[in-house]
Amino acid sequence: MNISMHISDLIEKRNETGYGNESIKEEVEARKQMEAFIRDCRLELPEEVAELFESYTRVIWQYQCPGMIHKFYSDETICHGEGGKKCIGSEAVLAGTIAHLRAFPDRRVHFVDIFVEGNEEDGYHFGQATRFIASNTGWSRYGEPTGKSLSRDGEWCHSICECHLKKVKGRWRVVEEWVVDSQEAIIETMTKDKEEIVEAAADCSQNAAEK
């Protein structure tokens, strides 16, 4: 319970103080505390599970340790996305996460809410909504970094997901997940504007002509 309360304070402070304001030392310290909490959590109460997955999400997405995906995602985890998309297994989830982190390496997560229903015997269902700020400063399948920000005109990109958590062969696993996030905004952020593409093409032509 003491660990749980301390993590809550950390998370609240993080939400209040904003993003990217901590030194690397502070970030490492915060991450280590969350890792300890994740390791020691017994998942005995819904409130504990909520704090656990808030910490878990931050360690993966904000503190850039996507390998932690394997802690709760197994070879058989099914992830449903929008438009009928589906992927199975922690490796697939990991690959997608790394690709996204590479494109948006400065990503900061702000939790809108997370809450849980269930118990130790039957497992837990939880729903969470997050909003994130990030800039496309890394390469992606859509090309070179655009420098564009995901949040625009004071509006955020939201991501919302539901997870079903169960004990499988003695280990807690996310057996199924459903995610809908701001895919269109994410793709648009990673894609150069048509005008920029036309301008870049014109510059190339001019340079070639001058040579």
Add this chain to the structure above:
Amino acid sequence: MISDLYMDTIDELMEAVDNCKFEDKEEVRSFVCNLTKLVYDYKMMGKLYDFYLEDVEYHKQNRRRIHGVVDLVHNVLDMCAEFPDLKTDIENVIVYKVDDTFYKVFRRLRYKGTNSGYSKYGPPTGKSLGDNCLNLSLMHLKKVDGQWKFVFEVNCDSEGWIKEVQTQ
């Protein structure tokens, strides 16, 4: 007659949502399912005025915001006009009781329907949403001045898929 069947169901759902006491999680779960069906399946979108705060904080995907309950009703009208046979397949509802005046609710559903009405993308395509139109939403339901109202919601659609279905 089908119209009689529809109206009988509407009457049942209206009675259920109007008489809900919100005393426990199971009641709230039923309320959310009943209201969803009433609004989307049975096209009673005016009921949203009963249960959403006038200036509800409502976030959609892709940086979109809905500004208050009036805007929300218009949004639902758009969807129902574009997919006149729209039905909701509610897969799961999670309810968390914060206290006697506050519940948090998470709903997972799939929209099912055919684009047989005009949309901003053009004339009807006749294409179906199939089983791919996942919608997830997270809601805060609070007792405000003695009445239960949704005061906050994050609601995300499979916007890309909806656009694809509405585009020739």
